[in-house]
Each structure stands twice: as C-alpha cells, then as structure tokens.
Amino acid sequence: MTYEGVLKKMQTELGDPIQYYMVFDESFINVNQLLDKNVEINLLGYQCLNCGKKKKIFRQGFCYDCFYSSASVGDWIIRPELSKAHLGIADRDLAYEEKAQLQPHIVYLALSSEVKVGVTRKTQMPTRWIDQGANEAIAIVEVPNRYLAGITEVALKSHYADKTNWRKMLTNSVEHVDLIAERLKLENLIPTEVKEYFFLQKNDLYQMKYPVIEYPKKVTSLSLDKTPQFKGKLKGIKGQYLIFDDGIVFNVRSSEGYVVRINI
Known part of the structure; x- marks a missing residue:
C-alpha cells in the first residue's frame, strides 16, 4: 500500500x-x-x-x-519563563498568547533517559510525555499560567536535566528512579509564589509502554x-x-x- x-x-x-x-x-x-x-x-x-x-x-x-513571524513559535514556547501574557504584554500576538499561556500548566518530572524537568499545558498530559519517550512521568505542580510553570522549571534546572538524551531513550538505557520519592524532595526548591500549587500527597505516576x-x-x-x-x-x-x-x-x-x- x-x-x-x-x-x-x-x-x-x-x-x-x-x-x-x-x-x-x-x-x-x-x-x-x-x-x-x-x-x-x-x-x-x-x-x-x-x-x-x-x-x-x-x-x-x-x-x-x-518561523520568525508566527505567534505559535515565539520564544516563550521553548522558554516558558519568558511568557508575558499574564501581564497583558504581547510577544507577537497577544490574543493568541493569552489563549495559550493563560491556562493550567503542569511542571513535571519524566524518566526518558535520566530524570528531567519540563513544562506542558495540562491538556497535553500524557501526550507530551509520550512524545518525549518517557517511561514514567509525574506532575510536580499545576499552575494557572505558563509563566509560573516557567519560573518553576528554571528553579529546578540546576538539579535536573531539561532535555532528553535521545540516544539513551531509544536504546532504553534508562536508570530506574522512584519519581514519587523524588517529588518529595522538591518542596523547598520551587519558587515561593508556586508553593501553594505543589502536589505532595497525590499519587499520579504515569507509566508508558511503547510498541x-x-x-x-x-x-x-x-x-x-x-x-x-x-x-x-x-x-x-x-x-x-x-x-x-x-x-x-x-x-x-x-x-x-x-x-x-x-x-x-
């Protein structure tokens, strides 16, 4: 065919x-x-x-x-801490950016090569983790806009990778880590303005099996x-x-x- x-x-x-x-x-x-x-x-x-x-x-x-004109590929996509829609400030198209940025976002830990931290819109769970080839993933916080998710990710980047090692992911060379236990270590690492959104007790570990x-x-x-x-x-x-x-x-x-x- x-x-x-x-x-x-x-x-x-x-x-x-x-x-x-x-x-x-x-x-x-x-x-x-x-x-x-x-x-x-x-x-x-x-x-x-x-x-x-x-x-x-x-x-x-x-x-x-x-690529250099469309609102859907602004710098805030890759670097969510640059989001400004919550301030009413446009990057390329404020109406588009408000729709995309001013909605619930998740900061998560995922295990695709080593433990990595990342950001996704809540509506993209678990699609985002599948696209990264994560074997497991767990949410850390759910916040009302992309900016708060971005500053949380920045705070955790010094402790975790923020990119997947695609070679390790594809050879399945993944060290097992207890993500639920790992999340318990994070409360004092996230920004003060995000602490109220921290998931402490919720057991919401996702596990993915690939064909x-x-x-x-x-x-x-x-x-x-x-x-x-x-x-x-x-x-x-x-x-x-x-x-x-x-x-x-x-x-x-x-x-x-x-x-x-x-x-x-």
Missing part, C-alpha cells in the same frame, strides 16, 4: 502499548500495524505547516519567514535531506521516533512539513 502527504508529528493514544497514527489529508496509518514489516519512505518535497507554501522547511515544520519489538544497542539518525529514499524493517516506535533494524531511527516530529510517499 502507498500513502502520501505532509508529515506531522504522530498522533498517539495511551494504551498497552501506546498506539501511534500518521495522519494525512486523505488517509492515515496505524503505525503499530507496520511493526516487523518493510517500510519505504521517499522525500517528495516540502510544505510549510503555517503558510502552506512549498518552501524549504526551516524549523518545526515552518519555513524561514513563518518496540527490539531496542537497538546503538542508533543512527536518518535525515531525509541526506537520504531522500530509505527502506528498512520497522522494529519499534518510541517518542516520535520510528526504530528500524540496524539501529536506524527516524524522528517524525523533526521532519514535519516534509512531503513524503510511504510504501508498505
């Missing part, structure tokens, strides 16, 4: 194991059903997810112009720009990565905006 369209991050559904879907305009693929099958990916071109023009992708599925037949011992990243035609046997899906035999891994999310043909 052949599927064709613009790549976007895979949609996920929490389950045992997690279900993954590639969704195109005219069709979709339940990627779990492709496990242990040969999959061919061909690069056909590019299409900006924002303006829809057939322009080279710069970052996050956007062309250069859209992986076999984890590789070593991984090599596939770039469609360098290898526009690729074929391999799918051995697993974790985070937003497809894991092929011989340790080849393909990051679907970092390839958003790429127009592809997929043959099964």
Whole structure:
C-alpha cells in the first residue's frame, strides 16, 4: 500500500502499548500495524505547516519567514519563563498568547533517559510525555499560567536535566528512579509564589509502554535531506521516533512539513 502527504508529528493514544497514527489529508496509518514489516519512505518535497507554501522547511515544520513571524513559535514556547501574557504584554500576538499561556500548566518530572524537568499545558498530559519517550512521568505542580510553570522549571534546572538524551531513550538505557520519592524532595526548591500549587500527597505516576519489538544497542539518525529514499524493517516506535533494524531511527516530529510517499 502507498500513502502520501505532509508529515506531522504522530498522533498517539495511551494504551498497552501506546498506539501511534500518521495522519494525512486523505488517509492515515496505524503505525503499530507496520511493526516487523518493510517500510519505504521517499522525500517528495516540502510544505510549510503555517503558510502552506512549498518552501524549504526551516524549523518545526515552518519555513524561514513563518518561523520568525508566527505567534505559535515565539520564544516563550521553548522558554516558558519568558511568557508575558499574564501581564497583558504581547510577544507577537497577544490574543493568541493569552489563549495559550493563560491556562493550567503542569511542571513535571519524566524518566526518558535520566530524570528531567519540563513544562506542558495540562491538556497535553500524557501526550507530551509520550512524545518525549518517557517511561514514567509525574506532575510536580499545576499552575494557572505558563509563566509560573516557567519560573518553576528554571528553579529546578540546576538539579535536573531539561532535555532528553535521545540516544539513551531509544536504546532504553534508562536508570530506574522512584519519581514519587523524588517529588518529595522538591518542596523547598520551587519558587515561593508556586508553593501553594505543589502536589505532595497525590499519587499520579504515569507509566508508558511503547510498541518496540527490539531496542537497538546503538542508533543512527536518518535525515531525509541526506537520504531522500530509505527502506528498512520497522522494529519499534518510541517518542516520535520510528526504530528500524540496524539501529536506524527516524524522528517524525523533526521532519514535519516534509512531503513524503510511504510504501508498505
């Protein structure tokens, strides 16, 4: 079978194991059903997810112009402590930023390589953790806006990583840590204005099981720009990565905006 369209991050559904879907305009693929099958990916071109023009992708599925103009990729996305909507101050588009920033946010600990701290909108639980390939995750605080989540994350960055080691995540080289016990250590580390939101007693540990037949011992990243035609046997899906035999891994999310043909 052949599927064709613009790549976007895979949609996920929490389950045992997690279900993954590639969704195109005219069709979709339940990627779990492709496990242990040969999959061919061909690069056909590019299409900006924002303006829809057939322009080279710069970052996050956007062309250069859209990346530096769209409100949906402002600096506050990566650095939530820069959020200013709660002050009524615009970055690029105040109406958009108020909608995105002035809603409940979660600061969490996740175990995908080592323990990391991160921020997500409450509506993105547990999607955010699945996208990172976390084996386990737990909320620390739930706050009413992105700024408070950001300053909490900044306070904890000196104690925990804030990025996932994708190589460790994909080889499943993850040291077990008791996240519930880890959370108990944090009350005195978070900012004073956030302490009232601290989760102390709540037992809300999420555990994720990924559809992986076999984890590789070593991984090599596939770039469609360098290898526009690729074929391999799918051995697993974790985070937003497809894991092929011989340790080849393909990051679907970092390839958003790429127009592809997929043959099964």
